[in-house]
Amino acid sequence: MKVNKVNLGFYPTPLHPMTNLSRHLKGPRIYVKRDDLTGLALGGNKTRIIEYILGDVIRMGADVVVATSGIQSNWARQITAAARILGIKPVLVLRTAQFKGTSIDYTGNLLLDYLMGADVRIIEASIRDNVVREMQAVADEYRASGHTPAVITDEPVIGVMGYYDCSQEIIEQSARLGMEVDYVVHATSGGPTQAGLVLGFAAAGKEVKVIGVNSGVYDGATTISRIRSFIEKGAELINLDKEKLPSTIDVLDGYGDYGEATKEVIDAILLTARLEGIILDPVYSGKAMAGLIDMIQQGQIDAHSNVVFIHTGGVPAVFAYKDLLFKKSQSLPSSYP
Ligand SMILES: Cc1ncc(COP(=O)(O)O)c(C=O)c1O
Structure with a gap:
């Protein structure tokens, strides 16, 4: 494969535990992959x-x-x-x-x-x-x-290599931390991020469940078919045997339309800000966190597993929701963290 990559970001981005959030949710061990710190004018997955x-x-x-x-x-x-x-x-x-x-x-x-x-x-x-x-x-x-x-007009397939690279960073960093990653959870939308991660873990023979929480740009079925198409074309790019690919693509829906800041998403943003000092946004990363919290509380992710939450960025969008976020942050009970 001939690649014309330009170097613009700062890697590897940190991978570190979210100790307070893990304790608050009574397990699992949650780690955050700080792709909000990739560089390029306040960072992000793109x-x-x-x-x-x-x-x-x-x-x-x-x-x-x-x-x-x-x-x-x-x-x-x-x-x-x-x-x-x-x-x-x-x-x-x-x-x-x-x-x-x-x-x-x-x-x-x-x-x-x-x-x-x-x-x-x-x-x-x-x-x-x-x-x-x-x-x-x-x-x-x-x-x-x-x-x-x-x-x-739309993102070309070569873009999947960005998150192929990220999966390899996660594999190396988790090995150094002495842990096996069970789940990776992140915001999904057009598809290259999730597709690149799936390809990277599959190519390395790692059984990691990659779950994308839908931002609502496309409905669930369209999102899955976009991700599938990126995965299939990406597998050809890297000469990966399709037998090695997982049979399902996990996309979690139900966190509002694109740009809609639902109550669950705002709650997830405030909880993460107050427990970890990490800022998520209402359009993408806050939705991903709301999805992760729900999956943990509903027992779909068990308390003994290791989860990597990829902070895909989006932080500047917080300021576009300033009135809503300010009002909500002021209305919390004093018992709230
Ligand atoms: C902050 C953030 N997270 C996640 C995504 C989703 O990435 P993808 O389009 O690769 O699914 C985007 C897309 O714009 C984004 O801006």
């Missing part, structure tokens, strides 16, 4: 994926990258930072998504996009709308002034 995707963009000679997502997108913020490091112009076609019909608050990820000087085009659209036409129109504008834009 840094690992972008390293593989932008490698190809650079090789093709592009001097502009056009990307799309929601207005509070971590992907958009990290691709903007990556483009700046690589000396190419970041252009973002951002869908109003969860802010549809309301006024846009220039905070969180969106503020950071502007700080880094991205050419931001905001369009009134849902996160699921197809905006390829708008992206091509912006690319044409740049072409007309002599540029060579690369348009990234």
Whole structure:
């Protein structure tokens, strides 16, 4: 496999125990993999994926990258930072998504996009709308002034290698800590993160159950079929015998629509902040934590297992939910941690 990777992040990210949270939940042993600390303008999971995707963009000679997502997108913020490091112009076609019909608050990820000087085009659209036409129109504008834009409409398969790498870090770090990982839990959405993890553990012959908690961009069935497609194409990339792949893909649903901050998710954010001093967000990592807490409380993850929770980042989005989070943090009983 020929890979055009660029190095943008700082690895390995730490893996450390969440002792207070484990005690509070009466087991299992929960470790956190700090992919909120990957680098790229406040970090997150997309840094690992972008390293593989932008490698190809650079090789093709592009001097502009056009990307799309929601207005509070971590992907958009990290691709903007990556483009700046690589000396190419970041252009973002951002869908109003969860802010549809309301006024846009220039905070969180969106503020950071502007700080880094991205050419931001905001369009009134849902996160699921197809905006390829708008992206091509912006690319044409740049072409007309002599540029060579690369348009990234969906994430290419090569991105799975980012979380293949992460799985190998987890294997090495857990061996050093003297523990066998039983579960990996993280936020899932478009699919490359979960697919890369599944491929990496399978390639290493490790029986680790990877559970993605759905962010709600796609419904459960669509999310699973996207992840399956990434896994199958990724297995071809790395020449992995498909017999070695797990037969099921575990996606946990029920934590709200995309950008919807449900009560369970807000509770999970506050609990993690107060017990561990770690900040999760309402769109992704908070949902993943709410899912993990439910699985533990419902006995689906037993008290003697070892769980790695991957903090996939998303921290800047907290500021887009400031009123809700502030009010909730002030209304907690004094007995709360
Ligand atoms: C913070 C965070 N966590 C998890 C995900 C899901 O990653 P994937 O699209 O690879 O499933 C995203 C996607 O944007 C994200 O921003």
